[in-house]
Amino acid sequence: xxxxxxxxxxxxxxxxxxxxxxxxxxAADTVKLGCLFSSSGTMANLEGRLNHVVRxxxxxxxxxxxxxxxxxxxxxxxxASDWPLYAQVGRQMLQQEKVAALFGCWTSVSRxxxxxxxxxxxxxxxxxLHFEGDENSKNVVYVNSPPASSVLPAxxxxxxxxxxxxxxxxxxxxxxxxxxxxxxxxKGYWKSKGIPESAWREEYVPFGFSNFQTLVNQVRSFASQPxxxxxxxxxxxxxxxxxFLREFANQxxxxxxxxxxxxxxxxxxxxxxxxxxxxxxxxxxxxxxxAKSERNTKFLGDWASYVKARNVPFSADTVIDPMxxxxxxxxxxxxxxxxxxxxxxxxxxxxxxxLSFEDPSGYTLTMTGENNYVSRGVFIGSVNEKRGFxxxxxxxxxxxxxxxxxxx
Amino acid sequence: xxxxxxxxxxxxLALVPAPAAAASLDRVGFVAGLCDDxxxxxxxxxxLIQSAGEVPADDLAFAxxxxxxxxxxxxxxxxxxxxxxxRPGASEGRDALTGLARATPDARVPVLGLRQRAAVxxxxxxxxxxxxxxxxxxxxxxxxxxxxxATVPAAVLDRARDAESDAGLKERITGxxxxxxxxxxxxxRRRAAIAAVAAHPSGAAQAxxxxxxGDPAYAADHxxxxxxxxxxxTVSRAVAVGDGLAxxxxxxxFASILFMAxxxxxxxxxxxxxxxxxxxEFIMLGAYATYGVQEAFRRLAPGxxxxxxxxxxxxxxxxxxxxxxVVEALILRHLYRRPLMSLLATWAVSLFLVNLVxxxxxxxxxxxxxxxxxxxxxxxxxxxxxxxxRLFAIGFAAxxxxxxxxxxxxxxxxxxxxxxxxxxxxxxxxxxxxxxxxRLAFGLGxxxxxxxxxxxxxxYSVNPGMGSGFIVDSFMVVxxxxxxxxxxxxxxxxGIGGANVLIEPVSGAVAAKVIVLVGIILFLQRRPEGLFAxxxxx
Numbered sequence: 002x003x004x005x006x007x008x009x010x011x012x013x014x015x016x017x018x019x020x021x022x023x024x025x026x027x028a029a030d031t032v033k034l035g036c037l038f039s040s041s042g043t044m045a046n047l048e049g050r051l052n053h054v055v056r057x058x059x060x061x062x063x064x065x066x067x068x069x070x071x072x073x074x075x076x077x078x079x080x081a082s083d084w085p086l087y088a089q090v091g092r093q094m095l096q097q098e099k100v101a102a103l104f105g106c107w108t109s110v111s112r113x114x115x116x117x118x119x120x121x122x123x124x125x126x127x128x129x130l131h132f133e134g135d136e137n138s139k140n141v142v143y144v145n146s147p148p149a150s151s152v153l154p155a156x157x158x159x160x161x162x163x164x165x166x167x168x169x170x171x172x173x174x175x176x177x178x179x180x181x182x183x184x185x186x187x188k189g190y191w192k193s194k195g196i197p198e199s200a201w202r203e204e205y206v207p208f209g210f211s212n213f214q215t216l217v218n219q220v221r222s223f224a225s226q227p228x229x230x231x232x233x234x235x236x237x238x239x240x241x242x243x244x245f246l247r248e249f250a251n252q253x254x255x256x257x258x259x260x261x262x263x264x265x266x267x268x269x270x271x272x273x274x275x276x277x278x279x280x281x282x283x284x285x286x287x288x289x290x291x292a293k294s295e296r297n298t299k300f301l302g303d304w305a306s307y308v309k310a311r312n313v314p315f316s317a318d319t320v321i322d323p324m325x326x327x328x329x330x331x332x333x334x335x336x337x338x339x340x341x342x343x344x345x346x347x348x349x350x351x352x353x354x355x356l357s358f359e360d361p362s363g364y365t366l367t368m369t370g371e372n373n374y375v376s377r378g379v380f381i382g383s384v385n386e387k388r389g390f391x392x393x394x395x396x397x398x399x400x401x402x403x404x405x406x407x408x409x
Numbered sequence: 410x411x412x413x414x415x416x417x418x419x420x421x422l423a424l425v426p427a428p429a430a431a432a433s434l435d436r437v438g439f440v441a442g443l444c445d446d447x448x449x450x451x452x453x454x455x456x457l458i459q460s461a462g463e464v465p466a467d468d469l470a471f472a473x474x475x476x477x478x479x480x481x482x483x484x485x486x487x488x489x490x491x492x493x494x495x496r497p498g499a500s501e502g503r504d505a506l507t508g509l510a511r512a513t514p515d516a517r518v519p520v521l522g523l524r525q526r527a528a529v530x531x532x533x534x535x536x537x538x539x540x541x542x543x544x545x546x547x548x549x550x551x552x553x554x555x556x557x558x559a560t561v562p563a564a565v566l567d568r569a570r571d572a573e574s575d576a577g578l579k580e581r582i583t584g585x586x587x588x589x590x591x592x593x594x595x596x597x598r599r600r601a602a603i604a605a606v607a608a609h610p611s612g613a614a615q616a617x618x619x620x621x622x623g624d625p626a627y628a629a630d631h632x633x634x635x636x637x638x639x640x641x642x643t644v645s646r647a648v649a650v651g652d653g654l655a656x657x658x659x660x661x662x663f664a665s666i667l668f669m670a671x672x673x674x675x676x677x678x679x680x681x682x683x684x685x686x687x688x689x690e691f692i693m694l695g696a697y698a699t700y701g702v703q704e705a706f707r708r709l710a711p712g713x714x715x716x717x718x719x720x721x722x723x724x725x726x727x728x729x730x731x732x733x734x735v736v737e738a739l740i741l742r743h744l745y746r747r748p749l750m751s752l753l754a755t756w757a758v759s760l761f762l763v764n765l766v767x768x769x770x771x772x773x774x775x776x777x778x779x780x781x782x783x784x785x786x787x788x789x790x791x792x793x794x795x796x797x798x799r800l801f802a803i804g805f806a807a808x809x810x811x812x813x814x815x816x817x818x819x820x821x822x823x824x825x826x827x828x829x830x831x832x833x834x835x836x837x838x839x840x841x842x843x844x845x846x847x848r849l850a851f852g853l854g855x856x857x858x859x860x861x862x863x864x865x866x867x868x869y870s871v872n873p874g875m876g877s878g879f880i881v882d883s884f885m886v887v888x889x890x891x892x893x894x895x896x897x898x899x900x901x902x903x904g905i906g907g908a909n910v911l912i913e914p915v916s917g918a919v920a921a922k923v924i925v926l927v928g929i930i931l932f933l934q935r936r937p938e939g940l941f942a943x944x945x946x947x
Contacts, residue, residue: 041764164522207918211870211878225616253786273870314772
């Protein structure tokens with residue numbers, strides 16, 4: 002297959018040209034941080050923004066005088082949405098560039114491929130996405146929420162009286178570890194609530210899939226069967242999200258007929274869609290752009306002026322959760338390094354216990370000595386007509402993260 | 410007894426306006442409800458639906474304004490009363506009750522949860538049905554109310570029917586009113602309701618009727634049983650036919666996309682034997698050219714914006730054909746005798762184009778205005794919905810097929826292309842400028858890829874990486890169809906599209922791709938030249 006050929010070409014080409022993949026900016030008396038976000042391939046539109054956010058956070062810290070008397074220098078790379086390449090670039094950054102910490106990965110499959118690298122080299126990877134949990138490495142900081150503090154509250158909301166009293170569930174996901182694990186945990190959760198197995202259906206599509214006609218037809222006939230209100234739990238990623246939403250709206254199904262809970266859906270996925278027919282569909286994250294807090298207003302302003310000043314090729318008025326989480330990651334690392342008085346990974350790791358940081362979401366992020374998870378708030382967003390999300394519900398406080406799901 | 414009669418008449422006269430006056434809307438309570446918590450909002454909206462059969466028209470219009478504002482986040486709720494804003498986030502609005510201008514210092518603007526949204530949508534539908542100025546507005550209201558018809562009382566439908574002047578709409582309302590009597594105690598009305606439900610078959614209608622099988626009347630009342638069985642049979646048959654039509658339509662739609670992506674390749678690969686890995690990027694360039702046309706229309710002729718897709722057809726074709734000709738002239742013509750080199754070179758071109766677009770335009774999905782003729786859809790029969798964007802692509806593919814066949818069969822250029830495809834050396838001996846034919850054919854093939862870009866804009870997300878997904882599928886189609894045969898490409902596209910759509914519901918989308926691929930490999934083992942091989946001399 003030509004596609005496979007291409008991918009292996011990318012791999013081969015990068016083996017030869019790998020030193021050029023990392024773009025450093027040498028200077029004396031600096032501490033290096035590495036980014037593992039793709040600016041080409043399927044994830045480019047989403048991951049590409051995070052490179053700039055890490056730079057912005059570093060600039061902010063440098064403006065305050067840096068960390069432990071050293072200025073931060075950010076190294077970016079382009080793993081080209083090619084999962085094994087993340088590991089390779091990560092190894093290079095740790096071994097050759099001696100970065101103090103890595104910030105990177107969007108999909109769980111890329112994180113899983115970097116995991117052995119950071120463990121062998123005793124590095125530190127800050128992972129800014131909400132994910133399937135069931136992992137606890139001392140070399141990864143899970144800055145976003147495991148399912149217990151993001152997916153389950155949202156599903157609970159939809160099953161409750163404030164939501165739609167959902168009784169039946171149609172799960173559609175891309176075929177890889179995150180959707181499959183999330184769905185496994187959801188099924189365990191529903192079983193524990195006494196919901197019979199006949200109440201759900203599970204379908205997977207390949208990466209980059211876009212012909213959703215048949216699946217939307219299936220959702221319609223699933224929803225018209227008796228047994229209670231049906232919802233869609235959507236775990237497709239990348240360009241499949243807007244393609245699914247478009248087909249759903251075109252076939253005339255609205256959020257009040259069958260709501261979609263899009264677990265990876267962010268504002269950037271709505272770019273290019275007519276959202277008037279999609280209003281009311283839901284997502285759940287630890288931050289939404291519509292969050293009401295002074296720190297959020299400041300962050301939105303900072304990002305807009307950063308985009309303008311640096312000519313960043315992304316929208317100045319779209320901020321998504323992983324951007325804020327990447328920003329939080331840099332801030333948390335800087336706090337820990339300052340507290341430890343050192344950049345050595347074991348020292349920094351020890352300093353995580355008891356850290357707290359007030360982030361743009363309006364919640365106070367905290368870490369404990371028990372694990373490398375960060376306690377975050379929970380938002381449920383509702384798609385509005387202006388290609389954004391309104392805050393429909395938010396948790397009263399930041400729940401304590403549960404790394405391993407009891408339902409999976 | 411004239412006196413008594415006079416008194417009676419007086420009483421009647423007094424009574425006639427009385428129900429309306431008595432049932433007028435509690436405006437203060439309604440406003441307070443909409444500004445309260447979720448449960449109160451639902452109560453207010455549902456209360457309006459229940460009483461809408463009697464409430465006077467001006468109250469309905471008042472309620473419709475408030476509900477519309479609430480749905481569009483233009484309703485601000487200060488400590489007392491409610492404010493209507495001109496636009497979301499405005500700092501000043503009019504008081505909902507008095508109409509006076511008021512500032513909105515930190516007033517709450519409620520967000521609708523799904524439960525409130527459903528009630529508010531239905532309430533808006535009911536008010537539009539009763540007070541809409543024209544049949545189109547009332548029909549839209551009816552469609553909204555129909556989604557949750559169980560919550561709409563019969564009085565509302567009766568009032569709407571009596572007031573309706575449009576014959577078609579009146580008939581629809583009557584049908585709905587009849588269908589609403591599904592659980593009426595009167596057996597005759599009940600049977601009529603079954604027939605009315607069965608008259609508009611859908612999966613939901615099937616579920617509604619099937620639920621009646623558990624009704625005691627099903628066992629006791631013979632006529633009811635017969636009516637229900639007949640109704641269910643009609644609906645089931647219609648749903649099955651609708652599902653069948655949907656499969657055909659989905660297959661056609663997928664096939665049209667495959668065909669559009671592969672047609673240009675069939676010409677290029679067939680003629681020159683060049684494996685053009687940049688074909689997907691040519692499709693992407695076609696989509697970006699469409700975007701350029703849209704932006705030009707937005708600047709120069711905003712009134713004609715809806716026509717940009719049509720205007721983009723020649724622009725995308727010419728622009729991408731030009732890119733193809735430049736690529737051919739600069740790179741490929743030096744590599745004709747070295748197929749592997751030309752493959753690598755086109756791959757380099759594809760990387761170059763992706764990154765060029767990424768750097769100049771950015772990686773975000775492009776924002777397209779979707780004119781009415783490519784957005785939404787119309788339910789045609791049972792659950793079968795014809796979506797306009799896919800119909801557009803199907804029509805587009807058919808037109809491309811016809812035009813390309815005409816060019817190949819009926820023009821001098823087509824004659825030259827066919828001659829060179831069949832025997833390059835002989836054609837050269839006969840004096841055909843084969844290099845010029847190559848260049849023009851490459852331009853034609855690239856231009857068709859550009860057209861595919863136009864057709865795909867309403868269906869897929871347009872970003873720099875969109876082309877890479879097409880290349881595998883298009884090669885599959887070209888190789889299966891037989892190199893150099895446009896009809897073969899068509900048949901292969903229909904076959905692969907149809908097979909995918911048929912297998913997908915059974916084994917899932919992932920397995921469907923694998924099964925189709927394995928099938929193609931097995932077929933090519935038996936018949937390596939593909940379905941329709943062009944006879945050529947070597």
